[in-house]
Amino acid sequence: MLRFVLLFFLQIPLIASNSIRQNRCELKLVADYIFYRDIGxxxxxxxxxxxxxLIERVNGIFLPIEWGLDINGDRLSNLGFVIKEMKIFEKPEDSSSISHFNSPIQSDVNAVDILDSFSAEEGTNSTCLTILITAKSLQSGVVGLANIGDPDRRGVCAVKKLNNSHYMNTALITVRRRSDLMITRVVDLVLAHELGHSWGSIHDDEMQDECVPKNSRDGRFVMWESANTGYDKNNYQFSSCSIRSIHRVLYSLAHRCFVEEKKAFCGNGILEEGEQCDGGAHFQHFGVRDDCCTKECKLRLGAFCSPRHSECCSLNCTFLSKDIVCHAEKSDMCKAEANCSGVSEKCPNPKPLEDGTNCTDGGKCLNGDCIPFCHSISSDLMPCLCEDAKIACQRCCRSITTGICNPVEPEQWLQDNSMCIYGHCINKVCVKETTDTGPIWRFFQNFNGREQRKFLADYIVFIVVAVSLMIWCPCGALIVYKDRQEQNELIQKRLAAQKNVQILNNESNNNSKQSFNKTPKRSYSINEITNSTIEEDKIKPSHSSIALLRLKNEDDIKENIFNSRARHRNEWKTKDGNERETSL
Known part of the structure; x- marks a missing residue:
């Protein structure tokens, strides 16, 4: 009864409290030249x-979540993102360094180097987070990287330290996975994943079912370590494990650097309600000036449009001609190429591609929509990723009715570099990879000198013990292994020696029996033997069990007769010291 009473009172603050008013994390979005060229x-x-x-769709993932209560007892709900500043590079950096975030190099780029370069040059304390969007191909199939959120040092709301050259409230994502551009739903999930890191979540622990449900019809959650496909319901939700981790960070930070939601903000470079244009005048010293727009977000006198918001508007603030392509063909979306009309700043809606055209994931175009492969087989089927490693690279479909995910028949293997449950497919094998560089690596990368010294001072005993165990445990195991090996060898040698002794003894006993059986039955007295002389050359080999040597006197004869009888009773010891009895 007491338990239910406590639970009731614990729920009262959550029910009675109001939602936090500062519910938006302001973003500075930066797109590099490769993104501008390939996506724009x-x-x-x-x-x-x-x-x-992209930000609007990601907000659809974050806004419905109840994260808990903040330090003031207000509900951490309706939390999302707002673009405070947007910067798009229309030219690459002149620097020849491939590690510069805006270099013209687009393949096999190190994500850590790119984020470090970006954090040093574009980082700022004026926003909650600063995000780089690129179209470069990153090493090892990485599609994102972020500083893990922490209440004091990194991630959301982190403030640059005086002795640190890098800002810690930064992250990056790429829209290209290896050599291929990703579809929008996958990019949405990648950004949500990295923002989850920035807010304080690590990857979902595969050992906990509440974090990574096995063979669930709803799939893996946002913070699953490999990129999600967007096929399943859980792909767009955070696990309870992630929610707890993020709550620990937002508990004390949300009211510190989040802002109240605003309907429009003139000067952020985004066309919003009530604005004719928005050239980003508030951040004009960062980017290119918009000569078609005033600081009040109104079109200048004689201007018909602004090229900042309209695909069919020229730098002279006039409409572009009909021969200008404003929308490239996108087979994954089943949309054809489109040209400007010449009488409007807006790009006309593109026409659909011909029905039957190949589109995403083996699907076919129908009336301008991409119909997934599984849905084309049956309306009860939807795409899924098989979890069994043996069939992880086969095309699989999930029954909407039963929720079971099975490979299609006849079997179809996914192409190389296609996404699978643990990474990507190579030669019909699902090769494990993670969405981003490991959290442990970023943890140490985020240290500056003072933090390193403090960490070592606080945990020096633990570090010494841990390092010692890492050295001595393998050494101790090796010593024990060698000792057991030598002990086993010694036992084998003793058993072999014992066996040899038994064989020799049996042969000796058999020879002795044969010798006595052939000897004429005759009784001898001690006196008779004493008065006789036994010549050495008359001793037969069969008498070896009696071991007669040259007998010279009565004492020798008596002693040898006694020893012979004692041995044929006999009681002898084996090599290992165990006494055994045998009878002839």
């Missing part, structure tokens, strides 16, 4: 629209 098709408005829509 060298059109600022296209690139900007992609980023704005």
């Amino acid at each position: 098709n060298r059109n600022y408005a296209n690139a900007a629209r992609y980023l704005i829509n």
